[in-house]
Amino acid sequence: MKCPVCLEKVQSYHSMASHFLSEDEKSDPGHVMFLNRYISRNRIEQEQLSDNLERFFHMDNGFRNWIIRTFVNRFFGDSPHPFILENQHPKPYIIRGYAMEHHHFLWQWVRSCSYIIGNSDNDDVVQYEIENITSEWYGTNDSPSHHELLLRMGEAYGLNRKDILNSIPLPATESAKEFWSYACKNLSWQEGMSAMHSLELIANRKVLEYGGKFGYFDPSVMKSSEIREEAKEFLKEGYLADVSHSERALIIIERHSDLEMLQNCQAVFMKSIEYFYDYLLARIERGYILENKQ
Amino acid sequence: MREVIYLKTNNETGCGLCDATWGKYYKDIDGDNMVFCCSICADIFEEMVRRVKENTGWKSIDYVELHGNYSRGRECTARNGDDTFSYYFRTYSDGKFITFEKR
Ligand SMILES: [Zn+2]
Ligand SMILES: [Zn+2]
Numbered sequence: 001m002k003c004p005v006c007l008e009k010v011q012s013y014h015s016m017a018s019h020f021l022s023e024d025e026k027s028d029p030g031h032v033m034f035l036n037r038y039i040s041r042n043r044i045e046q047e048q049l050s051d052n053l054e055r056f057f058h059m060d061n062g063f064r065n066w067i068i069r070t071f072v073n074r075f076f077g078d079s080p081h082p083f084i085l086e087n088q089h090p091k092p093y094i095i096r097g098y099a100m101e102h103h104h105f106l107w108q109w110v111r112s113c114s115y116i117i118g119n120s121d122n123d124d125v126v127q128y129e130i131e132n133i134t135s136e137w138y139g140t141n142d143s144p145s146h147h148e149l150l151l152r153m154g155e156a157y158g159l160n161r162k163d164i165l166n167s168i169p170l171p172a173t174e175s176a177k178e179f180w181s182y183a184c185k186n187l188s189w190q191e192g193m194s195a196m197h198s199l200e201l202i203a204n205r206k207v208l209e210y211g212g213k214f215g216y217f218d219p220s221v222m223k224s225s226e227i228r229e230e231a232k233e234f235l236k237e238g239y240l241a242d243v244s245h246s247e248r249a250l251i252i253i254e255r256h257s258d259l260e261m262l263q264n265c266q267a268v269f270m271k272s273i274e275y276f277y278d279y280l281l282a283r284i285e286r287g288y289i290l291e292n293k294q
Numbered sequence: 295m296r297e298v299i300y301l302k303t304n305n306e307t308g309c310g311l312c313d314a315t316w317g318k319y320y321k322d323i324d325g326d327n328m329v330f331c332c333s334i335c336a337d338i339f340e341e342m343v344r345r346v347k348e349n350t351g352w353k354s355i356d357y358v359e360l361h362g363n364y365s366r367g368r369e370c371t372a373r374n375g376d377d378t379f380s381y382y383f384r385t386y387s388d389g390k391f392i393t394f395e396k397r
Binding site: 024027028029032033035036037041042043079080081082171172274277278281284285288 | 307314315316318319331332333335363364365366367384387390392
């Protein structure tokens with residue numbers, strides 16, 4: 001298994017606890033924040049920490065279930081992600097921020113999926129990722145890509161396609177891109193897929209069934225005139241496509257991994273959602289920046 | 295003789311910003327050696343103090359009441375003598391501010 005903060009190899013939850021305690025001695029921000037957010041706000045000793053880490057990572061109902069539960073808690077739980085709150089009834093500034101920052105996400109996305117293909121020896125993975133790259137970036141004769149729908153949404157809200165394509169990602173988006181590039185290039189295909197495809201759960205319609213307090217957006221926006229048609233087209237696409245999609249990736253990973261590999265995937269997933277968290281904040285910040293310019 | 299002014303917060307057990315009892319990172323805030331869980335919480339607190347002073351024109355702050363967390367952002371009230379200033383802020387996980395607004 002690996003440390004969910006620095007990805008250092010550890011032998012057991014006992015040694016993971018020792019590792020956290022030694023990082024705590026140094027007040028290392030990443031490790032301290034992980035303990036604060038996921039384990040306990042109050043300092044606990046080795047034995048209890050080891051037990052709590054084991055409980056946190058224990059996959060009662062399998063890997064897929066653990067990923068979904070952890071993701072839903074983080075983004076749709078008691079303190080939902082601010083972007084999720086804003087996206088319930090998205091205002092124009094949020095949609096603009098979304099359109100510009102997400103271009104960079106998708107740009108990285110297809111590259112990460114390509115690294116995963118390169119690292120895999122499995123045909124299911126190749127087929128899955130090629131379908132993914134096609135629908136996200138290239139599209140087919142019958143259906144424009146998700147990226148194209150994103151650009152159209154941005155244009156409908158007054159942005160220029162060229163400005164989106166030529167924009168420079170905000171620092172949080174840039175750091176996230178770097179991590180996703182590193183992870184998919186250098187780690188196993190299973191870890192790469194865990195880093196990327198778990199993120200698609202963000203738009204999964206079943207989030208409410210999985211215990212989320214909110215969905216990605218309030219479905220009533222689809223029937224009202226509060227958002228433009230182009231925004232509906234874009235949101236609908238992800239909403240429909242990502243349902244079985246993200247879960248299919250988790251099933252592929254689970255089928256082709258032993259316990260040790262799944263534990264490594266958990267660590268990479270934890271790291272990936274931290275970057276994703278900040279990336280979603282960057283959509284809001286970009287919205288503010290574009291709003292103030294106009 | 296110089297009077298030492300201590301900046302207090304409602305976080306009495308742990309980190310001056312988040313109240314966690316992990317880590318031990320000291321930083322001088324307004325002449326007071328405050329304890330935080332890590333350098334990021336310390337930097338956020340320092341920047342918060344700077345922004346409160348910038349908004350109010352105060353020379354120092356006696357007390358800050360903080361509510362919320364990293365996800366929700368923090369609703370705060372700062373006090374200087376009889377004056378109070380209420381505000382809200384949110385940061386990225388590296389401590390960079392996204393919002394700071396008067397409430
Ligand atoms: Zn570590
Ligand atoms: Zn703290």
